[in-house]
Amino acid sequence: MKKNKKIIALLLSLTLLLTLVGCSSQGSGGKAGQTGTETANDSNTGSLEKTVITVWSNNRHDQSYMETMIEEFNKTNDLGIEIDYVIQTDNYINMLTIASSSGQSPDLFAISTSDEIDLQSFVDSGIISPITGYLSDTFKTVNEVDRVQYEGLNTIGDEIYWVPTGMRSGARLIYNVDLLSKAGAEVPKTLDELVTAAADITKAGDGKSYGVIFPGQSSPFGRWLEGVAQMSGVTVYDYTKGEYNFDGYKPLIEAVRKMFDDGSTFPGTASMKIDPIRAQFAEGNVGIHGNASQEAGVLTEQFPMEDEWAVADLPTYTGEVKGALSITPNFGWALSSQSKNTEKAIDVLEYFGTEEFLKGYLEGGYTLPISTYMESKIDASKVGRLADFSLKDYEDVYPIVPSVTPEGPSYKDALWSACLSDGPDIDETIATLNDIYNEALDKAISMGKVKRLVIEDFDPLHPSQGTCTYLTE
Amino acid sequence: MNETKKEGTALRKKMNYREKLMNAKNNGSFSVFFMMMPSVFLLCVVSIYPFLWLFKYVFYDYNGFIAYFTGFDNFKRVLNDSIYWNSVLHTFEYAVLKLIIILPLALVVAVLLSQKLKGSNFYRGVYFLPTVISAAVYSLIFYFIFASYNGVLNGLLSTLGIIDRPVDWLGSSKTAMNSIIVVAVWGGFGNYMILFLSGLSSIPEDVYESARIDGANRLSIFFKITLPLLGPMLKVILMLAITTALKDYESILVLTGGGPNNRTQVMFSYIYTLCFGNDSTNTSIQIGYGAVLSIISALIIGIITVIYLRISKKLDDLY
Structure with a gap:
């Protein structure tokens, strides 16, 4: 009887040990998962020197286009960048907040007015970093950065936090x-x-x-x-x-x-x-x-x-x-204040705002153009019924x-x-x-x-x- | 002299300590300690720590980003918050209606199934099935059943000639709460049925036999033998049922989101909306105020449970 008790106690102790080990390995699993992503990406490219730039998005409707373009970028860019693109659709704002408070913020994250993000809170909480001084002249021209600045929405004072490259029409x-x-x-x-x-x-x-x-x-x-x-x-x-x-x-x-x-x-x-x-x-x-x-x-x-x-x-x-x-300015990218590779993250942000990238995106009908420059570059016949919702002269932010x-x-x-x-x-x-x-x-x-x-x-x-x-x- | 005394006391203490250790080892206290540790650890981390955290934020206006100290403003607000106090009333309405249907139904079904009739195991499984399905999933199924346009229920009632125009089961304040209760009864009664069945199985067969020999009919057997002997089990089931009914909110969030016009808003659906947001509404996140309401709601449920336990003692005295 006593022997049985001992065996049971031993088994229970083992279970406890396994549970604790399980918990701890699960804890490091998150990190391991992350490292795993990096390793997977590294093995894909066959180079260990590339810097992984993590990008989060809450858009699923454009997944195929984004993945195709990112794959091409990862294969062809000579900037030493590997984009790790992650789609987070559930509780996006909460996920960003939690990731930031635990020091696991992505380098870049998708941002749109429809997310109802309170920009001031993001700035005060140190989640988002201004991009004002980083943007190239080409990016500014294509996306009309000087025009698409809306106080409290994508800018606060003189600082620009994100640049909308598309918009959702009014109802x-x-x-x-x-x-x-x-x-x-x-x-x-x-x-x-x-x-x-x-x-x-x-x-x-x-x-x-x-x-x-x-x-x-x-x-x-x-x-x-x-x-x-x-x-x-x-x-x-x-x-x-x-x-x-x-x-x-x-x-x-x-x-x-x-x-x-x-x-x-x-x-x-x-x-x-x-x-x-x-x-x-x-x-x-x-x-x-x-x-x-x-x-x-x-x-x-x-x-x-x-x-x-x-x-x-x-x-x-x-x-x-x-x-x-x-109207709802959308399809912008924000730089995390925790990013350790700011310049390379900006390179990715610039890539998402190039004429070539946006032309395909807008012609795919994923959003409407907000800059008149891009509106003049796209073939309107390709956007389908989205043309019915094009910008009206009574629409504004x-x-x-x-x-x-x-x-x-x-x-x-x-x-x-x-x-x-x-x-x-x-x-x-x-x-x-x-x-x-x-x-x-x-x-x-x-x-x-x-x-x-x-x-x-x-x-x-x-x-x-x-x-x-x-x-x- | 003093030193010798001190040494002696220390030795005695040491011996006592060693003895205690030995005793603990022999009694199996170590095993108990280690076996309890995971539960205690989890309780501290996932229950007590957040609870303490909750007490901090009751004094803040906090939306998940920055907390602003507001003193007792959150408490003052509770007094004038008609949505919350109405949600408390809705919670009681929901709990009472759910319990008066679900418990007798579960008991009757359990008694019928304990008769060892043909196919009773099959029905046991069927009735218990909703318990293992997620509330969110079966609520979604009921969402389609209750749909006004081309809904199963409206279709059936219309075919039978009971209604001439579709009823908005979930969208009308007259029918929304009753529809929610139907879903709650469907989803929960299998669980209570199983609990009643286990209670019934503990009643010895010879008691029934003696009653039958004495000429008792089925009805008097049920009221004079089954129900009294189920007393202790009934007490536990009632307590579980009351606390569960007061805490229910998942299916409400799926079916009505607390609407229409807060008609199906219960305490915890309101708190959930305040703390985590809700697709159906545009309420801004107010964790501090939600924390105050959580504590008040927990107190309300606690008081009801204590009152019930007091009353239920009389159940023991009765039988």
Whole structure:
């Protein structure tokens, strides 16, 4: 009996030992994994002298193009550089933060406005390093670096942190041509016309097709409703006064709620994510959908649509465009402040911004050109339906408003809730948002977290051209 | 004289220490110590350390980058946070509705399956299957079942003539919570069924035999024999069920993301959204405030568990 006990104790001790060894080897496994990558790359090239530049991206849609170009670069470059390209799509921002705090940052990482990265936080946390002094004249010409500088978005003061080489358009109204014509509806130009068109399409659909669809579980408000407000001259932030103001959203919320009340919205739309929404639109079950330029690829490749679909400008409150529609500069590369090979990392960044590299990328339809130089170089016939989303003269980049943490839901969530039939009172929602956002702004300013942005010469149609003033009270 | 005394005490201490070591060796205390070590180590690293970390951030406005000291602001905010207090109510609503369905159902199914009928092992496996599937996966399946347009449930009800227009099961505030509860019951009852089955198997067969000889019918056997003898097991199952129901949030995040209009927001789905973000919403990351809510929610669950344990003592006294 005692012997058995001893054997059991020995076995358990061995298990413990193995567990600990397992844990420790797992711990070094991360490092080993990294070294493994380097070794693999080294063995690929047959040279041990190459410097490995780790590049992270959260884009999967361009994977084949990126990998092909990187493979070619790794084979042909005489700079002694080996790019280790890693795609991190889940929790990208968290991954970058964790990697930085544990000293494992990639040398370069993809950055885009749609990631909603708070540049100031990245700078203050020492995650990102400025690239101002490193950029070559060719890179500056191709990417029009002097023009594509947006305070708080890719620059802070005189420092440039990343250069967008592409952009996502503002939202457009995407509609099913057959369903609209069957219902005898015109493409809506005002909010009232939108409500009427949605009702007409639903009526003509006879329970099979519906007027309008929103991705209730995938940021529905930001997709295109906010764009309707922007083009009507309504923004969350009053740039001339330097405070938040949500009063202007009331007509928009009332119109969307009316569509819900009328039953003109697709059944279940409030609980649907973006892909099921796209699938339903592609199936021809919905008349009106709205989104930005990524929908060109989605409706031709991910969910190829058989019915004829077309793209139109978003409606506005009165039919008149009174404000700029926000575009999203994207496809930029940021330099990690932890990179030990800054110059070689910049060489890679420059490669991603060469005319040859960008021509293929833009003609592949992975993004829209942001520089007029590249726009003039690409063959527009190759970009397919992306051409429908090309830059409009009313599109611009808005200055980044101070990032605050309101004591309550975000304005996008709160305004969307107010759009629903059984949602909260619209006036009350707007009043609460005005209070909590301005209280949060005052608090953040007093804590030294942000500064109050005031643009006295703010032009709603050209928001990027005003003079930004930052106040500490 | 004093020195001799000191030496003697030291020797005694030394002897005692050696003796203690020997005793420990003979008693197997070393084995216990080493066997406990991995668990204690993991508990410290993955539970106690983060918990202490949590206490630090309750005084900060922290979004994962830079922490700003805000004193007691996070605590003050809790008092006026209607979303949180509504989420507490939703948690209770969810837990109560889930428990009053899942426990009797699991018990009845367990009693039926313990009758050693033909195919009972097969049903045991089938009913237990949801327990081994990830909540995120089966929630996704239910997402399609509950879909308003071309959804399985709406299709069935429409064919039977029960509804004339599609019901928005997950998108309407009237039906969303009930739909969530159906998923929770489906996913969880197999687990409680197995626990009840193991409790039932511990009841000796001769007790049933004597009852039958005395002329007891099935119903009186269930209420007078089965239920009382299940008492101790029932106590544990109830406690597990209560704490699990109060902590559930995974399927809610998949099915509704806490919506519509926060109707299915429970304590932990709200905290998760604040601490880690959520695809369905645009709430900014507020780890400090999330930490305060985590502590308050843990206290709420703790208080409920203590109250339950007090009440459940009476279960022991009853039987």
